[in-house]
Amino acid sequence: MSAPTLSPSEAAKSRRPRPGGPGPRPPGGAFAKELRRNLTAHGFLIGAVLCFSFFSWYPMVREFLLAFQKNEDGRTVWAGWSNFTTVFNDPAFGQAWRNTLLFVVLALVLGFVVPFVVAIVINEMRHAQGYLRLLVYLPVMLPPVASVLLFKYFYDPGHGLFNELLGLLHLPEQQWLQDPDTAMLSVVIAATWMNMGGATLIYLAALQGIPGELYEAAELDGAGLLRKIWYVTVPQTRLILSLMLLMQIIATVQVFTEPFLLTNGAGPEGSTTTVVYLIYQYAFNFNNYGAAAALGLVLLVLLAGVSAVYVRLSRAQDD
Known part of the structure; x- marks a missing residue:
């Protein structure tokens, strides 16, 4: 029997998609x-x-262009390296870098070590950890200007809190912000108090992630508190310590608010003039935006170099 054939219309209907x-x-x-x-x-x-x-x-990008430009008779012209020459020949250039380096060293001694020690103390406590975390982080929540003005009152040579405490201890009063020998240290103390809260909480989170079995094994080997910190705590938090060190260096090199408000920027005999404050002077006091951009570019290259060294050392340690 032959197969049934379909008409062209029926074949077209059979090729139509079914509903759904x-x-x-x-x-x-x-x-x-x-x-x-x-x-x-x-x-x-x-x-x-x-x-x-x-x-x-x-x-x-604009800063990079301004570093090689200057204004002449209201016109912007190409200046080449003249802005950098102006900056490098300025007597305040070397002093600003020395003051900034001194601030970085003092800030690392206080602002890097103190938060880590405070985090260790809080981590060892069994009660009121939440209250202590809030107390440590409270200065970070305050406006920076209010915190700096509070310390300016503490440093008052007449009836400031610090001199009152020295008087109770029968110690001579200090000209905290008026003496070139103590002005930078006073700025570092204020900056450390203002910014240590965030670093302390980061260190505390890293400490709470260390397994307790490591400390128990160290105690069985007869390790005391300092040995446990050196052989257990520090190696286990090495990554976060190195990262915070880099962030601390980048932040302290760019310090501006504290010396600007505490010592009006320059300080006694220029003892608190920092690189960023010198940039501020070039731009807003001398109206030399080209020199300000040139010094800012130098600072950018320096911080980029520090970051590159950190990345290279981190990769070498990982390998």
């Missing part, structure tokens, strides 16, 4: 669906990129 079947996809449907699903994420991403472009990347 998948059917052919419209062109671009998958892309449009994926775009709609990620539209919110793309919106946030575009907003972040625009913010970085206007407030971070554009100022960096």
Whole structure:
């Protein structure tokens, strides 16, 4: 028996998709669906990129251009390396770098060691840890200007809190901010108190992640408190310590608020003039934006070099 044949109209009907079947996809449907699903994420991403472009990347590019330009009779002309020559020949250039280096060293001795010690003390306590964490972090929540003005009152040579305490101990009063020998140390103490809260909490989180079995094994070997800190705590927190050291160096090299408010920037005999304050002077006191940009570019290259050394050393240790 021969197979039944279909007419052309019946064959066309048989090739039509059944109702409810998948059917052919419209062109671009998958892309449009994926775009709609990620539209919110793309919106946030575009907003972040625009913010970085206007407030971070554009100022960096603009600073690079200003470092090689200057204004003559209201016109912007190419200056070559003359702005850098002006900065390097300025007598305040060397003094600003020496003061900044002194601030960095003192800030590392106090601002890097003290938060780690405070975190160890809080971690060893069995009660009131939450209260102590709040107490340590409280200065960070205060406005920086209010904190600096509070310390300016403490340093008052007449009836300041610190001189009152020295009087109770029958010790001679100090000219904290008026003496070139103590001005920078006074600024470092204020900066350490203002900024140690965040570092302390980071160290405390790292300490709480150390397994307790390591300390128990160290106690069985007869290790005391200092040996446990040196052979257990420090190696286990080495990564966070090195990262915080880098962040501390970058932050302290750019110090400006504390010396500007405590000692009006320069301090007695220029003892608190920092690199960033010198940039401020070039731009807003001398109206020399080219020199300010040149010194800022020098600072940028220096910090980039420090970061590159840190990355290279970190990779060498990981290998």
